[in-house]
Amino acid sequence: MKEQILTISSIEKLQDDIFKTVLIGDCSEISAPGQFINIKLNGFFLRRPVSIADYTENSLTIIYKTVGKGTKYMSTLPVGKSLQVLMPLGNGFSLEKIEKALSHSLSDAAAPVLIGGGIGLPPIFSLAKGLMKRGITPVVIAGFNSKSDVILENEFKAIGISPIITTVDGTYGKKGLVTEPFSELLLKLHRAYVCTCGPEPMLKAIHQLAADGQFSFEARMACGFGACMGCSCKTKYGNKRICTDGPILEKEEIIW
Amino acid sequence: MVNLSAMEKESQTMSFQPSYANQNSSPDKRIFDTRVNLCGLTLDNPVIPASGTFGYGQEFAKLYDINILGSISFKGTTPNERFGNPLPRIAECPQGMLNSVGLQNPGVEVVTARELPELAKIYSKPVIANISGFSIEDYVTCAKAMDKENQVGIIEVNISCPNVHNGGMAFGTSAREAAEVTEAVMSVTSKPVFMKLSPNVTDVAGIAKACEDAGAAGISLINTLLGMRIDINRRKPVLANKMGGFSGPAIFPVALRMVYQVSQAVDIPIIGMGGVSSADDVIEMMMAGATAVQIGAANLVNPYICKEIIEELPEKMKALGIQNINEIIGVIE
Structure with missing residues (x-):
């Protein structure tokens, strides 16, 4: 971990209150998907921790919901603005443990199941990309409240994954919670290894169903x-x- | 009023030798002596990370050589392990933050057996043992254990905790109880004892005086100010514990005022803290009467802040015409 100066190269509105910001600079220390960064914003005492949605050696992407004054301010910053960023933070998902789990399990659990809930989906995208690079195609379930919260569907498709999408109100994808398609999957892959990020009630429900896995x-x-x-x-x-x-x-x- | 101990006066008369912290700096910085003396303990500079904002140094040692620090006040220790309060424990405020961590620590046995030896590997100077308790016996237990540790140069006693034997009133809100804790701790250690005072009182100078009269070697102040935030969308307090300690730059003027008041009332050295975030703040605190200065919340938003302040101090001294930093301690009458 150290302080890096990253520069905003683009800000894109994905939904009314969800933004994607690409930052460029030295990102070579990022060692695993699921790590996060802590951003200093002028006028705010505490930094804003945000998970990494995608990264290369010299750029990273964050996707965030403008839930408070800090994230709202972040979404209005101009391209070219430099930010003080402490990074990388946290342990991240262990791809080694996923590979190990797959090699030890029966053939019916050959694919890990990745589940993202709402704004918990971005680090799951980064993890999916990492797994694809290692030749592992995960099953991805993405749950949202409503159609107006849906993000990253095309990005997943672009890397060769068709996510199973659920919305609580049924306005997009399957109506219901992520646990419903996950339970159906478990009928076939009952020892599925799961990696998940999202609201705590969702994590808890998945924890009760899954045999093994990593929870963010x-x-x-x-x-x-x-x-x-x-x-x-x-x-x-x-x-x-x-x-x-x-x-x-x-x-x-x-x-x- | 003169608020320097005999030891400090002695150090003031010493020639302007280069500060250890600045040996690698440009030659013109070397003449600025940043060393201060706390009860016989010479610090290379007055900059000390405050308890609870620096852990046991490990996270910061990965970022810079923490041996440049004047000392370290490590995480508050209680006799037994404490998980602390439920989450959320943190709330943001303009120019500061609330915390209700609740003295999470692994307990004095683990601290002395595991954390202090690990700290010794990354920090070779004497450290400040911050101890807490909920009864006089708790303080005595921790002080006895810290007394045996060669690494510990000063024991700093946090008396902002509630006394479970007295309806939960904080020890530090009563001059009599503050004096009782001072006496109890003094009776089991030969190390200098600094009483860390709560600002949530009407007469901080009176409490400081009571600690001095009870034999305290010095005073640390201020601890956090009791605060609260409400999430107006959820109609609930932000902190699970409802209330928490307010720290950060917002409290600096309050801290400075209290350091000044205490320095007028006592003749023992003061470690000043509360919202200190820059070399200017350090100098201001010292002018108000502090011999050394602790940096708290600022470490959490800028982990390099102590290093930056230490590096900036000689330049500031030069700009202000200060050759020996001891010159400015308590210059405000």
């Missing part, structure tokens, strides 16, 4: 690098910090 958590934090103890949680292996020991926790260590 969110918490209010001050520093993002393990100093403030603002985002602590209890696990089977003692107290952990979502920011540095997470945000990804293993299925078996999670205590609800």
Whole structure:
């Protein structure tokens, strides 16, 4: 982790309150999908932690919902503006563990299942890309509240994945929650290895269904690098910090 | 009023030797002496990360050589392990933040057996042991354990915690109880004891004086100001604990005022803190009466802040015509 100066190269509105910002600069330290960055914004005391949706050696993409004043401000910044960014933060998803799980499981679980809920989907996209590079085609389930929240469908298709989309109100894709198509999948792939990011009730429901996997958590934090103890949680292996020991926790260590 | 100990006066008379922290700086910076003396302990500079904002140094040691720091006040220690308060524990405010971490720490045995040896690998100078408790016995337990640690140069006693034997009133809100904790801790350690005062009181100078009279070697202040935020969409407090400690640049004028008031009331050294975020703030705190200065919330938004302040201090001193930083301690009458 260190402070980098990244420059905004584009900002795109994906939905009324969802924006995609591409930042350019040294991103060579990012070591795994699921890591996040912490952005300093003028006029705000705390930085804004945002997950990485995509990255290369010299650029990264963030996709965020304008839920508060900070993210709203972020969405109005001009292209060319430089930002102070602490990065990369967090452990990220372990592709090695996914590969290991697949090699150990029966042939019926040959594909990992990736599930993203709402604005929890961006790091899942980054993970899917990483898996495709290793020759693993995951099954992707993306859940949203409504059609006006749907993001990344075309991006997934562009890398060769057709995501199963659900909306709570049925305005797009299958009506219902991500757990419904996931439960159907489990009838065929009952030992499916799952990687997921999204709201906590969704993570909890998936945790009850899945045999094994990696779960990405969110918490209010001050520093993002393990100093403030603002985002602590209890696990089977003692107290952990979502920011540095997470945000990804293993299925078996999670205590609800 | 003179608020320098005899030891500090002695250090003031020393010649302008180069500060250890600045040996690699350009030659014209070398004549600016940033060393200060806290009860016989010479710090290379007055900059100390505040307890609870720097862990045990490990996260920061990955970013820079933390040996440049004057000292480190490590995470507050209680006799037993504490998970702390439920989440959310953090709320943002204009120019600051609230925290209700709730003294999460692994307990004094783990701190001395595991964290301090690890800290010794990355930091070779004496550290400040910040201890907390919910009864006099808690403080005594922690002080006894810290007294045995060679690494510990100063014991800093956080008395902003509620006394479970007195209806949960914080020790630091009563001069009598603050003095009682001071005496109890003093009786089990030969190390200098700094009482860390709460700002949530009507007469901070009176409490500081009571600690001095009870034998405290120094005073640290201020702890966080009690605050609260409400999420107006959810109609609920932002913090799960409802209230939390307010820190950050917003509290600096309050902290400075209290450091000044205490420096007028006592003759023991003061470690000033509360919203300090720049070399200018450090100098201002020292002019108000602080011998050393702690940096708190600023570490969380800029992990390089202590390094930046230490590097900037000689330039600031040059600009202000200060050759020895001890010259400015308590210059405001």
